Amino acid sequence: MSPFFTRFALRILLAVGLLAGAAAPASAALQCVPYARAQSGIDIRGNALTWWGQAEGRYRRGAEPEVGAVLAFRPTRAMPIGHVATVAAILDERHIYLNHANWSGPGRIETRALAEDVSENGDWSVVRVWFAPQGALGRRTNPTFGFIYNEAPDAVPTAVTPRTVIASATAPTTTVASRQAFAATIMAALPSGGTD
Numbered sequence: 001m002s003p004f005f006t007r008f009a010l011r012i013l014l015a016v017g018l019l020a021g022a023a024a025p026a027s028a029a030l031q032c033v034p035y036a037r038a039q040s041g042i043d044i045r046g047n048a049l050t051w052w053g054q055a056e057g058r059y060r061r062g063a064e065p066e067v068g069a070v071l072a073f074r075p076t077r078a079m080p081i082g083h084v085a086t087v088a089a090i091l092d093e094r095h096i097y098l099n100h101a102n103w104s105g106p107g108r109i110e111t112r113a114l115a116e117d118v119s120e121n122g123d124w125s126v127v128r129v130w131f132a133p134q135g136a137l138g139r140r141t142n143p144t145f146g147f148i149y150n151e152a153p154d155a156v157p158t159a160v161t162p163r164t165v166i167a168s169a170t171a172p173t174t175t176v177a178s179r180q181a182f183a184a185t186i187m188a189a190l191p192s193g194g195t196d
Contacts (some may be wrong), residue, residue: 029107032084032100039086039099040070041150049075049082052145060149063123065096069147071115071124078140085129087147088112093122104132 033048044054052072055061065071065087073083085100088111097112104110113130117123118141125146131138149155 030101030109031107032102035099035101035109036070036084036086040068040148042070042148044148047081048073048084049080051082051084051148055148057153060151060153060155061146062149063125063146065090065124065147066149069149071098071127071147072145074143074145076143079142083142085113085115093117098129103129108132 033045033051036048037043037045042055042059044051044058046054051070052061055072067087067090069087071085071087073079073085075082083100083103085098085103087096088099089097091097091114094117096115098115099109099111100113101107101109103113110130110132113132114137115127115129116137117126118128119126124144126141126143128137128139128141130136
């Protein structure tokens with residue numbers, strides 16, 4: 001089978017799975033890394049656990065959430081290759097919304113998933129994240145490295161008008177229309193060589 005046909009077939013399967021909202025095998029499901037890369041514009045590849053180290057010297061890193069930044073999760077027993085998620089909105093000092101994939105189910109895309117800083121020092125080093133099967137914040141606490149910003153490491157943070165709408169305290173939802181719009185975006189953003 002030609003490499004072109006293989007890549008084309010993979011793209012079709014990925015798009016169909018996203019559009020249908022169906023769970024696909026983990027190997028074919030959308031993973032957090034390509035999703036975060038497409039959402040943030042941060043061009044890092046490889047497992048999520050390597051993002052923090054790869055960002056050093058390439059991207060600004062820190063402990064404060066900013067819309068569009070990537071929150072890099074440390075590996076744990078439950079997440080041996082870590083996790084990455086993009087900040088969608090800042091609600092207050094201890095609450096943000098995340099956009100991410102592959103958290104509540106294989107390949108599942110979640111937008112505006114609530115995350116809460118539960119660290120002792122309020123530095124986002126430990127968080128709890130919305131877990132859809134429970135319909136609430138997950139019970140598990142998750143250690144993080146911090147935030148990666150799509151700026152050079154020596155860039156001075158600029159005052160940005162957040163693209164935030166403070167929402168009511170209802171559960172985040174993902175609609176078929178939002179999955180369809182994202183599917184088109186992610187397919188255009190995928191490199192021709194594959195998903196990583």
